[in-house]
Amino acid sequence: MGYSGARGGLAAILAAEDLVRHARDHAPAPWAPTGQITARFRLAVDRVMGEGGLYHEPTAAAALRQAEGDTLEAAHLVRAYRSTLPRLAVSEPADPDEMTVLRRIVPAFRDPGGPQLLGRTTDYTGRLLEQPQAQPDSPADGPEPAPERTAEQRRPGRFLDLLRKMDLVADQRLRDDPDPVDITRTPARPPAARSAVLASMARAETGGLVGLWYRSILGPDGDVHEVTLGEVRHGRIPLRVRHPHTGNPVRLGEFRASEAEAIENLDGADEDRSKLDVGYGLCFGHNERKVIAMANLDIANRRFGRTGPLEQLLLLTTDGLDSTGFLEHLKLPHYVTFRSIVERKQAVRAALDAGEEPDERVAEPFGKEC
Amino acid sequence: MTDALSREQRCALLAEAERDELVALADECLADGAPVRVLTGPVVGVVVAQVREPVLAERFLLGDVLACRAEVELSGRRGWSMRLGDDRAATLAAAVLDAEVEAARPAAGRVDDLCHTVARRRTEREAAEWAEIAPTIVEFEELT
Numbered sequence: 001m002g003y004s005g006a007r008g009g010l011a012a013i014l015a016a017e018d019l020v021r022h023a024r025d026h027a028p029a030p031w032a033p034t035g036q037i038t039a040r041f042r043l044a045v046d047r048v049m050g051e052g053g054l055y056h057e058p059t060a061a062a063a064l065r066q067a068e069g070d071t072l073e074a075a076h077l078v079r080a081y082r083s084t085l086p087r088l089a090v091s092e093p094a095d096p097d098e099m100t101v102l103r104r105i106v107p108a109f110r111d112p113g114g115p116q117l118l119g120r121t122t123d124y125t126g127r128l129l130e131q132p133q134a135q136p137d138s139p140a141d142g143p144e145p146a147p148e149r150t151a152e153q154r155r156p157g158r159f160l161d162l163l164r165k166m167d168l169v170a171d172q173r174l175r176d177d178p179d180p181v182d183i184t185r186t187p188a189r190p191p192a193a194r195s196a197v198l199a200s201m202a203r204a205e206t207g208g209l210v211g212l213w214y215r216s217i218l219g220p221d222g223d224v225h226e227v228t229l230g231e232v233r234h235g236r237i238p239l240r241v242r243h244p245h246t247g248n249p250v251r252l253g254e255f256r257a258s259e260a261e262a263i264e265n266l267d268g269a270d271e272d273r274s275k276l277d278v279g280y281g282l283c284f285g286h287n288e289r290k291v292i293a294m295a296n297l298d299i300a301n302r303r304f305g306r307t308g309p310l311e312q313l314l315l316l317t318t319d320g321l322d323s324t325g326f327l328e329h330l331k332l333p334h335y336v337t338f339r340s341i342v343e344r345k346q347a348v349r350a351a352l353d354a355g356e357e358p359d360e361r362v363a364e365p366f367g368k369e370c
Numbered sequence: 371m372t373d374a375l376s377r378e379q380r381c382a383l384l385a386e387a388e389r390d391e392l393v394a395l396a397d398e399c400l401a402d403g404a405p406v407r408v409l410t411g412p413v414v415g416v417v418v419a420q421v422r423e424p425v426l427a428e429r430f431l432l433g434d435v436l437a438c439r440a441e442v443e444l445s446g447r448r449g450w451s452m453r454l455g456d457d458r459a460a461t462l463a464a465a466v467l468d469a470e471v472e473a474a475r476p477a478a479g480r481v482d483d484l485c486h487t488v489a490r491r492r493t494e495r496e497a498a499e500w501a502e503i504a505p506t507i508v509e510f511e512e513l514t
Contacts, residue, residue, distance in 0.1 A: 049433075054416065056436035056455065086415035088439050088452065093422040093429050100496070102503060110510060118506040146501035153507075154500070160424060173427045180420065180429045195430035198423065202432050239435055241417060243378055244450060251382040253454040255419060255435055280425045284433055298425075 024068055037061035046256070046285025047071050051320050052078025053184070053203040055255045055284050072205065072320045079321060089241040092249050096259055096282060097158065099235040106159050107229045108263060114156020119234065159231040160261050160278050170266060170275040172302075188315045190305075197301055197314055201294040202283045205320025212313055213293035216300055223300035223310050230261035230278060234286045258287050262295035268303070277302075375485055377468075383485035384467055385453045386492065389460040395484060396463035399470045399477045404445050406466065412440035412458035444469035 038045050038057045041064065048060040052075040060078055067073035103119025106112040118124075163169045181188065181196035188196035201209060216224040236254035243250045262279040266272055279299030281291035297314060305311035317323060348358065375383070384392065400406060416434035423430060438461040439452045449469025453461045471478040 053433040054436060055419065055433060058455075059436060082416065082434055085434075085436075086413060087434075088413070088415040088417055088437055090418040090431075091420050091435075093420050094432075095422060096424060102499075103506075116508040117503065118508065119503050120506075143498075143501045143505070146497065146504040149497075149500050149504065153504075154496075158424060172425070177427075177429065180431050182418075182431055184431075184434075194426070194428060198428075198430040199432070202430075237421075239417065239419060239454070241452060243381065244441075245448065246377055248376075248378050250378045250385075250452070252385050252417065252435075252437065252452055255454075257432070261425070278425050280423045282421060282423065282432060 020068075024066075032065055034058050034061045034065070037064055043286060044069070044071055046287055047206055048074040048078055050284040050287055050290065051075035051203055051205055052082065054078050054082040072324050076321055092240040092242065094237050094239060096237060096257075098155065099233060099237050099257070099259065100154050100254070101156060101233055101235040102256075103234040104156060104231070106231045108231075109159060109162070112156070112159050112162055112231070114152045117153075158261070163230070163263075163276065163278070168276050170272050170277050172277065190311045190315055192311065192315055194302065197305070197311065198280070198282075198294075198298065200315050200318065201281070201297060204290070204314075204318035205323065206287060206290045208318040208320060208323060209293045209297070210289055212318060213296055216297065216310070221308060221310065223304045223308065224296045225267075226263060226265045227296065228263040229292060230263045231259075232288050232292065233259040234288065235259075256285055257282055258285065258291045260288070260291035260295040262292065262299060264299045264303070375482060377472075380471060380481070380485055381451065381464075381468060383488040384451060384464040387460075387464065387484060387488045389457055389463075391484060392460050392463035392467065395477065395480060396466040398480070399444075399466055399475065402476070404475065406469075407443040408440070408462070409443055409448070410439065410441040412438050412461040412465075414438045414456045414458065417452075440465040442466055442469050445473040445475060447473035
């Protein structure tokens, strides 16, 4: 085996790209228009919006189609596209209390004020695979006219406020109002402000975040203790910017988001053991799994992030583009690296054959050699 | 909605109007040959969604929302528009309609009418949406 400088591969790369493009765009099946993808694969579209950090359903759908359904590749395409766009404005601080709920459940409390609104969910449905040969028939009649709705039904008070009224929550509200960290301009590194951690989790890879949450429960870290869920919502939140001429807020429309509150029992020596604390999660689109993990990890990070590895894990290991980018690069040529490894092995073998004692092993940190 | 619209209300409703109705009305506004200048865009970009979360009342940046912005001058008055999404023609048309009202031009009343139509449509859409999801409210039954 030998190494020499080499060039080549461009033709193979172009041929490989052609293979993808041809098989994808000319598959023996009808073209999937963007509207088809947003209507039938909405949860995948929402996941791409969240992990890509850009809310626009048609863009996420186009990315999913181009990526052949690979959500992380689609998120990568969306982030690359987003990086080409100018920043027109920073919105006025959106208030999640203004969410018009499409779904709202409060597992911790039967009568939380406002409805237990199941909305669009299969949470309570048996997992029976349906394999229809064609689109099922439409129901003959549309929905019955709804009873008059109250403001509380569409914008219910949050469970956290109920807990506050019961004087059960340690009040940790800030007295000042720090500007949020913009992780798209400044990479978040520990120690980081909470706003950076929340932003990182909001666009984290869903599986990565859920994996870290589960590790915190069953793994060696033990950062998540209580897994009581206060509230989960999916709904629409208004987005407003300042009008450039009048200086007053203008509502541009709404974005859909998922939101969760997680309850934690305070039991530390320096904590108020008569109170609970609440963790918070919010992300683009409908992705309850992600916000539940986020809410639990928010509070775990506030309690233990500075004394253990959690903050570092959240900031540096949950971004899907980072982690998969690192993984994907392993497929690129590593000829020189591997030749170096082989030559070291051959040198060790030669030394052993010559009767030399092997050097004492010096451990290297994981991941250093890559 | 029968009261006069504030500029912010008008811009908000034009931001939700359909593309075709905006473009058609903007074409009518400009049909009399009034001097119009495009000052900005229409440019597609992002609005950073900033959220104040309810637990610590702390602000954080949730992500970006795709949006389009345009500004025009019509008969010496400025019209501004920003809409979610990437529809340049609709955004430019909305800016023309904003300027039409600001300049008190002949079609200003039509622009208000369109805004009221959009507001009504939103109300109807929300009612239809509620009709669909209201049956999923859990009605508990006391067990004695």
